[in-house]
Amino acid sequence: MxxxxxxxxxxxxxxxxxxxxxxxxxxxxxxxxxxxVGKRTFAPTEQGADGGVGAFLERLQDPSVTYAFSLTATVAFWAVLINLLFGVGISLLITRYRFPGRRVLSVLIDLPMSVSPVVVGLALVLAYSTGQGWFGESLASVGIFIIGTTPGLIMATAFVSLPLVIREIVPVLQEIGIDAELAAHSLGASGWQTFRRITLPSIRWAVIYGVVLSLARSLGEFGAVKIVSPGAELRGETATILIQNRYTNYEESVAYAAAFVLVLASVLALVVVALIRKEDA
Structure with missing residues (x-):
């Protein structure tokens, strides 16, 4: 050989x-x-507006741009937190337990990666809208509204990015096996002690890797949030929707500036992932 x-x-x-x-x-x-994108971000516009770093920073200080990135950061934070908690839990469920429907659950986890995000947004509208949704009227009766609000954006974003966390953790859990966990149980460790001292340290890099990928995916999500969000200025307009709205309204300088920030975020995520891989190796 x-x-x-x-x-x-x-x-x-x-x-x-x-x-x-x-x-x-x-x-x-x-x-x-x-x-x-980077070139046009710092170039003077055809309308005579100045270019450069100063103009770039000035465009980012626009109230609507500030609102869009603030909303995007809020949605991404909660979506990643949800994915972290449910991702670790579902990964343990799939790899450490045997139950009817386990294979079906494993297939359903990959569904967000194979279905268009627009379809995901439409499904949420059909399920949670107050007019025709299955649960919308019941939730509205107690003052909870999903579609057109921040919780709806979080649900849509979490749905499309959840597999990125699970598919990083599951292979690691399968590789490390259960011998160390069984040994801890035999020595009298509780389930939480075993997870905190044995399982979590073994999967920490996979968890961090999945969280970084989920964060990058959440920041750049467009299709699902476009359907569930009003998409209006200062009202449900995330960074990706802002880029589309400004570009179609011929405010290209603002669209380029917002897009450049998202590019920087993606590059930073790739750098973090590369460092994680090097540390893990």
Missing amino acids: PDTRDIRRRRGPVTYALRIFAITYLAVLVVRPLFE
Whole structure:
């Protein structure tokens, strides 16, 4: 069997062709579009407005932009917190227990990744709207409104990003097995003590990795929140909806500035993930 290091050292036309193909693919679909966003963010506008860092910061101080990013941060925070709690719980349920419907639950977890976020938003409207929703009228009777409010945005965002946490934790739980946990139980440790001292330290990097990915996904969510949100200025307008509204209203400088902030957030998430992978290795 050939040594892996020998395979890595091999050079040939196929290797170089694959490298060129990968670099070209990334340049066309990722690097170039993001470069254009950054370039236009700091460029003077056609209407004569100044460019540069000062103009960029000034656009971000617009009340509607501040509101949009504040709402986005709030929604992302609660969505990630929900995903963290339920993600760890569901991961333990799938890997540590056997029960009827376990495989069905595992399949349903991946549903948000395979269904369009727009469909997710529509499903929430059908379930929780006050006019035609299954639960909307009952909740409204006690003063709880989902659609068109921040809780609806949180539900939509949490739904589409939940699998990112679970699919990072489940493989790690399966890999570490249950021997250490059984040993802790045999020594008299409670369930909480076993989780805190044995299980959680073993999956901590997977949890952090999943949380970072979930956060990045939550900050950039558009389809589901577009359906459940009013999407109006200073009323349910998240950062992604702000970008669409400003771009379609020919306020492109504000749209570019908001998009650039989201790009920076995504890049920061990738850096954190890379550092986590290095630490875990």
